[in-house]
Amino acid sequence: xxxxxxxxxxxxxxxxxxxxxxxxxxxxxxxxxxxxxxxxxxxxxxxxxxxxxxxxxxxxxxxxxxxxxxxxxxxxxxxxxxxxxxxxxxxxxxxxxxxxxxxxxxxxxxxxxxxxxxxxxxxxxxxxxxxxxxxxxxxxxxxxxxxxxxxxxxxxxxxxxxxxxxxxxxxxxxxxxxxxxxxxxxxxxxxxxxxxxxxxxxxxxxxxxxxxxxxxxxxxxxxxxxxxxxxxxxxxxxxxxxxxxxxxxxxxxxxxxxxxxxxxxxxxxxxxxxxxxxxxxxxxxxxxxxxxxxxxxxxxxxxxxxxxxxxxxxxxxxxxxxxxxxxxxxxxxxxxxxxxxxxxxxxxxxxxxxxxxxxxxxxxxxxxxxxxxxxxxxxxxxxxxxxxxxxxxxxxxxxxxxxxxxx
Numbered sequence: 001x002x003x004x005x006x007x008x009x010x011x012x013x014x015x016x017x018x019x020x021x022x023x024x025x026x027x028x029x030x031x032x033x034x035x036x037x038x039x040x041x042x043x044x045x046x047x048x049x050x051x052x053x054x055x056x057x058x059x060x061x062x063x064x065x066x067x068x069x070x071x072x073x074x075x076x077x078x079x080x081x082x083x084x085x086x087x088x089x090x091x092x093x094x095x096x097x098x099x100x101x102x103x104x105x106x107x108x109x110x111x112x113x114x115x116x117x118x119x120x121x122x123x124x125x126x127x128x129x130x131x132x133x134x135x136x137x138x139x140x141x142x143x144x145x146x147x148x149x150x151x152x153x154x155x156x157x158x159x160x161x162x163x164x165x166x167x168x169x170x171x172x173x174x175x176x177x178x179x180x181x182x183x184x185x186x187x188x189x190x191x192x193x194x195x196x197x198x199x200x201x202x203x204x205x206x207x208x209x210x211x212x213x214x215x216x217x218x219x220x221x222x223x224x225x226x227x228x229x230x231x232x233x234x235x236x237x238x239x240x241x242x243x244x245x246x247x248x249x250x251x252x253x254x255x256x257x258x259x260x261x262x263x264x265x266x267x268x269x270x271x272x273x274x275x276x277x278x279x280x281x282x283x284x285x286x287x288x289x290x291x292x293x294x295x296x297x298x299x300x301x302x303x304x305x306x307x308x309x310x311x312x313x314x315x316x317x318x319x320x321x322x323x324x325x326x327x328x329x330x331x332x333x334x335x336x337x338x339x340x341x342x343x344x345x346x347x348x349x350x351x352x353x354x355x356x357x358x359x360x361x362x363x364x365x366x367x368x369x370x371x372x373x374x375x376x377x378x379x380x381x382x383x384x385x386x387x388x389x390x391x392x393x394x395x396x397x398x399x400x401x402x403x404x405x406x407x
Contacts, residue, residue, distance in 0.1 A: 012253030157284030163197025204230025
């Protein structure tokens with residue numbers, strides 16, 4: 001059987017969110033090849049042991065001779081399908097090594113950028129992010145039918161005995177709670193775990209934040225802190241996360257690693273982070289999502305409200321909720337979600353606070369599932385939803401008569 005190539009040239013978390021797509025391809029009997037950034041080749045081999053991993057310098061200056069050799073080898077591999085999951089100048093250029101008819105997702109065709117109807121639909125639903133709610137892992141999985149069972153992608157999350165892990169920051173500082181906020185949440189969570197041990201995780205750039213955070217904790221807690229920021233290899237990071245009782249984190253790659261390893265996540269999502277798009281995948285996770293009227297915002301745009309969505313996470317009401325106390329109302333602008341599954345894949349179900357946009361989100365999820373032929377019955381599309389989600393060329397041109405092709 002001819003192999004397929006999955007081009008995932010984005011970052012740490014994106015590589016882990018490709019699991020459902022890869023699982024579906026492998027279950028269909030397809031030999032899977034992965035093309036990743038050179039810095040993530042080791043992680044790719046750990047997460048996808050049955051895949052053949054290829055690497056190029058996607059996030060740094062490439063060695064042109066090595067890049068040409070990689071392109072030549074990939075072009076000669078005879079892939080039946082090539083799934084280019086992200087659009088970038090490099091990934092688009094690499095698609096020209098293959099017959100355009102084999103490329104799904106994003107490609108260059110006669111020098112012009114093109115995208116599949118499924119990718120086009122996703123671009124349209126992300127224009128209404130507050131009502132949209134398709135996890136990135138399920139979107140990518142939608143490129144290849146049949147889909148892997150969503151519940152088989154990651155194990156059910158359970159405590160492992162190693163205490164609380166804390167991921168200090170994500171790629172965007174605006175959506176990373178500062179030490180003064182994290183210190184309160186840590187003290188609220190520790191009694192629920194029956195342990196005091198705290199492990200700080202992150203890159204070397206977070207070491208100052210780690211020191212500040214430790215200084216803000218009570219002495220008995222500070223003495224139990226192990227600061228591993230910038231001090232772990234990939235293998236050590238995996239081993240450390242795998243042993244935790246829980247990970248406290250903003251929207252980070254380490255969060256997706258914890259979900260991959262079956263470690264419970266408590267996610268703090270604010271600013272441009274939206275749990276319905278990039279929340280932890282699988283059962284057993286909790287996300288506290290900022291739901292002010294301005295959320296989720298655009299990463300590229302400055303915040304006009306001085307990051308007001310951070311305020312609920314520092315409130316007394318939220319800290320009482322984090323301790324597990326019943327009967328506490330959340331502060332305004334904050335919603336608690338627990339992860340679950342529906343016909344489309346993973347979803348975030350509210351257990352505390354309002355759920356703005358829920359009716360529209362359920363309708364859009366049902367429409368997306370119906371588009372893939374995997375369910376979605378019971379919800380009639382809202383007026384204008386079909387017109388907003390499907391462009392004329394998706395059904396007018398012969399090559400787009402079907403929204404997707406199966407394997």
